[in-house]
Amino acid sequence: MILVTGANGQLGRRIVQHLIAREPSLLDGRLGVSVRDAARANELASRGVIVRQADFDQPDSLAAAFAGIRRLVLVSTDGPAAQRSARHRQAIDAALAAGVSHILYTSSLDAHADSPSGFARAHQETEAALAHSGVAHTVLRNTLYADDLRQLAEPALAQGVLRLPAGTGRVSLVSRDELAQAIAAAALAPRLDKHMYELTGQTALDYADIAARIARVSGRPLSYEDVSAEAYAGSLVAQGVPGWFASALTERFVSVAAGRLAATSSDFAALVGHPPKSLDCLIHEYFAPRSPA
Numbered sequence: 001m002i003l004v005t006g007a008n009g010q011l012g013r014r015i016v017q018h019l020i021a022r023e024p025s026l027l028d029g030r031l032g033v034s035v036r037d038a039a040r041a042n043e044l045a046s047r048g049v050i051v052r053q054a055d056f057d058q059p060d061s062l063a064a065a066f067a068g069i070r071r072l073v074l075v076s077t078d079g080p081a082a083q084r085s086a087r088h089r090q091a092i093d094a095a096l097a098a099g100v101s102h103i104l105y106t107s108s109l110d111a112h113a114d115s116p117s118g119f120a121r122a123h124q125e126t127e128a129a130l131a132h133s134g135v136a137h138t139v140l141r142n143t144l145y146a147d148d149l150r151q152l153a154e155p156a157l158a159q160g161v162l163r164l165p166a167g168t169g170r171v172s173l174v175s176r177d178e179l180a181q182a183i184a185a186a187a188l189a190p191r192l193d194k195h196m197y198e199l200t201g202q203t204a205l206d207y208a209d210i211a212a213r214i215a216r217v218s219g220r221p222l223s224y225e226d227v228s229a230e231a232y233a234g235s236l237v238a239q240g241v242p243g244w245f246a247s248a249l250t251e252r253f254v255s256v257a258a259g260r261l262a263a264t265s266s267d268f269a270a271l272v273g274h275p276p277k278s279l280d281c282l283i284h285e286y287f288a289p290r291s292p293a
């Protein structure tokens, strides 16, 4: 049986949907999810998915949730970095105790101890905990979600300027849904050739280039302006973003500026069978003016 954690979240829910699409017979009692609020997973339960309640902050809830699981898709949690690492360690310990034979973990590019990004360092800590545990595991390092371009660019389009502390660093964006597709493919693969997969777009572009492409597709002016990390974090806080999250988002762009999220690889295609959508295609989906119905 495969179990996906965080299945009420955006990535986790999509992983479940792609698992079902790839192998509908999983619904014969071979697909489970763990969620904090089982009522929010009623739709999955009605389709035949086994829904178990579990909270990584409550280790006692994990033994029953992970019982009888062969493959565990451990979806990284949200919240401050230190909290994430602690939660993931609890989940790994519980999986070991429950006899899970293989863990697939949704990590991130730039998962290194020397990353400027606290989120990336938390992913590195989880990867290290997995290695230390001795359990068979596969690390799926996600690139940045292309979806987030919408939240970044919509207010910027109103001003005509996208201001980020990303310098001339490049990113290789993929949509959340396609990342979920690749993770589902990995979870179902009879054999995985690699221990670590980097799920990236085919090309990496800097934000000046991305802004120019959004402008072209949307028909609205948009330029890119590099701003200091302090100015960016301050602008987020001024918009009401909690301080810890403003710092975390800023650190991520500092990593981008340092070229730490520019990797491209063919791992996505190796898992899914074809490459992910190009960034131009995604920008078109997100920003092309809608024709009147």
Ligand SMILES: NC(=O)c1ccc[n+]([C@@H]2O[C@H](COP(=O)([O-])OP(=O)(O)OC[C@H]3O[C@@H](n4cnc5c(N)ncnc54)[C@H](OP(=O)(O)O)[C@@H]3O)[C@@H](O)[C@H]2O)c1
Pocket (backbone or CB within 6 Å): 005, 006, 007, 008, 009, 010, 011, 012, 035, 036, 037, 054, 055, 056, 057, 075, 076, 077, 078, 079, 087, 108, 142, 143, 144, 145, 148, 176
């Ligand atoms: N690559 C990127 O650009 C990028 C961007 C943003 C985030 N991320 C990472 O990817 C992860 C998944 O992304 P997403 O879009 O699915 O985020 P999301 O919708 O915010 O989902 C976060 C998930 O974390 C789970 N969670 C939080 N606290 C938990 C706990 N104590 N025990 C068990 N589960 C807990 C939530 O469970 P419930 O459903 O029960 O609430 C939820 O499913 C994020 O958490 C973050 O680590 C990556």
